[in-house]
Amino acid sequence: MNALVTGGAGFIGSHVADHLIGRGYRVTVLDDLSGGFLANVPSAARFVEGSINDVALVDRLFSEDKFDYVFHLAAYAAEGLSHFIKRFNYTNNLLGSVNLLNASVRSHVKCFVFTSSIAVYGECPELPMTEESRAEPEDPYGIAKLAVEQELRVSKKLFGLEYIIFRPHNVYGERQNIGDRYRNVVGIFMNQILQGKPMSVFGDGSQSRAFSYIGDVAPLIAQSVEAPEAYGQVFNIGADQPCTVNQLAAAVARAMGASPSIRYLPARQEVLHAFSSHDKVNRLFPGRSAVELEEGLRRMAAWVKEHGARAGKPFGEIEVWERFPEAWHDLHSEAVSR
Secondary structure: OEEEEEOOOOHHHHHHHHHHHHOOOEEEEEEOOOOOOHHHOOOOOEEEEOOOOOHHHHHHHHHHHOOOEEEEOOOOOOHHHHOOOHHHHHHHHHHHHHHHHHHHHHHOOOEEEEEOOHHHOOOOOOOOEOOOOOOOOOOHHHHHHHHHHHHHHHHHHHHOOOEEEEEEOOEEOOOOOOOOOOOOHHHHHHHHHHOOOOEEEEOOOOOEEOOEEHHHOHHHHHHHHHOHHHOOEEEEEOOOOOEEHHHHHHHHHHHHOOOOOEEEEOOOOOOOEEOEOOHHHHHHOOOOOOOOHHHHHHHHHHHHHHHOOOOOOOOOOOOOOOOOOHHHHHHHHHHHHO
């Protein structure tokens, strides 16, 4: 079976590609390397450097390879930043997805697997969130993800395109881009510790999330197309136990063998509490693994220490500067001064 993995040089995508190859799939990875790394791509995969916004390239790949399955993981997943890069967000996270959907319909793909996000729920009054909770995203990133979900539903109705939607949350682990300054708080914390800097926390650190180890997420995404009963379904996927950002900072410091040092920054516009129920995915995929936070952080810390700190860079195309977080202003000021 031929599988296309978009974003397969990135964090989650490269792990999904690994597991697909392990299950006997022939894998093509499409990635523009804007947030991923060539070293992440499995050696057994065919790698194509390019963007999902390159319609001619997307159409050529689908014509050449006749993909049976598409695993769409290419996205710029920075919820907080998405308010200030709306055009970039919708171009990459929505219109790029539409290019893949068009090609999948024309090529009669058997199933389109989409990694959405619990960002689609927004500030949900019901915790933990279930797949039936009302979706009212609070940021452009969540809006784009929800729009693609709706596109998949109408594409199934009109064209018969089968799909599976996963809504992962706060995934961390080996291969995460710890140099990205706008997303992936675990990686940001570890990178700051390696550089001898305090961990940056927006607000008072009482906001809560459930942090999900990559080994509990990627294998299930890869095997999902082999379960026809999952077709047309939406699944929350990730860790069950929430913790505050303050608790996370303490746990990361322990994993890194460092004393916790925190720099509190002004609060930014974000959902305060977000974690989900996984009863639905557990019913369909019983025996799903669940690595405890301390163990997952230990594994990631070992990988981070082996590879060292990673220099990040500020996002280059801020479209709206009004109410842009002060700490991120500092990032851009540092870049200009250098």
